[in-house]
Amino acid sequence: MEGLIVKNISDLFYIVSDNSTYICKAKGVFRKKNIIPMVGDKVIFDEKKLIITNILNRKNKLIRPPICNIDQAIVVMSVVNPLFSSNLIDKFINIIEFNNIKPIICLTKLDLITNESDINKYIDYYKNIGYEVIINTEINKIKSIISNKITVITGQSGVGKSSLLNKLDSSLQLKTNDISYALNRGKHTTRHVTLIPLFNGYVADTPGFSSLSFNEMKKEDIRDNMIEFNLYKDKCKYRDCMHIKEEDCEIKRLVDKGIILKSRYENYIKFVNEIKSTY
Numbered sequence: 001m002e003g004l005i006v007k008n009i010s011d012l013f014y015i016v017s018d019n020s021t022y023i024c025k026a027k028g029v030f031r032k033k034n035i036i037p038m039v040g041d042k043v044i045f046d047e048k049k050l051i052i053t054n055i056l057n058r059k060n061k062l063i064r065p066p067i068c069n070i071d072q073a074i075v076v077m078s079v080v081n082p083l084f085s086s087n088l089i090d091k092f093i094n095i096i097e098f099n100n101i102k103p104i105i106c107l108t109k110l111d112l113i114t115n116e117s118d119i120n121k122y123i124d125y126y127k128n129i130g131y132e133v134i135i136n137t138e139i140n141k142i143k144s145i146i147s148n149k150i151t152v153i154t155g156q157s158g159v160g161k162s163s164l165l166n167k168l169d170s171s172l173q174l175k176t177n178d179i180s181y182a183l184n185r186g187k188h189t190t191r192h193v194t195l196i197p198l199f200n201g202y203v204a205d206t207p208g209f210s211s212l213s214f215n216e217m218k219k220e221d222i223r224d225n226m227i228e229f230n231l232y233k234d235k236c237k238y239r240d241c242m243h244i245k246e247e248d249c250e251i252k253r254l255v256d257k258g259i260i261l262k263s264r265y266e267n268y269i270k271f272v273n274e275i276k277s278t279y
């Protein structure tokens, strides 16, 4: 039978197929080849022996959280409490782009601010370069985005990820404001990710990240994941321009003109320096 792994606890894999759940182990040969099935995998399994016999090709794969075959990632960011960070948004987006997953930005806690003009500047910019930007109160819109897809909900602790999922489906009853969990994470906790069925698709509510890293990425990757740079780079003098120290650089000109958002460019420079320092 064919099914989808929705949960993994040590060597047990919970597979959903035709509305039933089967708890299976992986075939021994996987271990020898060092292939480990993961949440999100589409697999072939023997429903009598409860053994996974084959893993279908993955279209993408995240290590943190460990999950694959993701259609889209909703990056949740509060405008305050915790304070809005364009740096974190750009970092999430960069990593998500690198993994060939569609990023969607969801802003929360707009009810806690009186002046929205600063935030609107970001909303307009990200929309302009082609990203979908939503507010956590736009429930019907979010429902249609999530329908029939596998979606990862990501973002730092406290931004309102679990609250949003509870609002989409009150029967989920996910714990919110779980500070103790946030403080303990990374110690002994293996990061259990679960795919929760929702609107004919699945969502994964991931724990907040203590750190996000550009693992395995080169500085050229970071550059190429800045999607709006790719629109203009042909006008740079050098074909492989990094848009940093080079002369006659179109990207730097557009930052000066205010066409490329200054914070995006500054975050880009920070990211490149971050990976340089890890070599």
Ligand SMILES: Nc1nc2c(ncn2[C@@H]2O[C@H](COP(=O)(O)OP(=O)(O)O)[C@@H](O)[C@H]2O)c(=O)[nH]1
Pocket: 108, 109, 110, 111, 112, 136, 155, 156, 157, 158, 159, 160, 161, 162, 163, 164, 175, 176, 177, 178, 208
């Ligand atoms: N004022 C306000 N509070 C919110 C909003 N969304 C979430 N919260 C609160 O923020 C806190 C953290 O929410 P939670 O869903 O646990 O965040 P998570 O760590 O990202 O899952 C909780 O106390 C929520 O009630 C919002 O849109 N406005």
Ligand SMILES: [Mg+2]
Pocket: 161, 162, 163, 175, 176, 177, 178, 205
């Ligand atoms: Mg949560």
Ligand SMILES: [Zn+2]
Pocket: 233, 236, 237, 241, 242, 243, 244, 246, 248, 249, 250, 251, 252
């Ligand atoms: Zn350039």
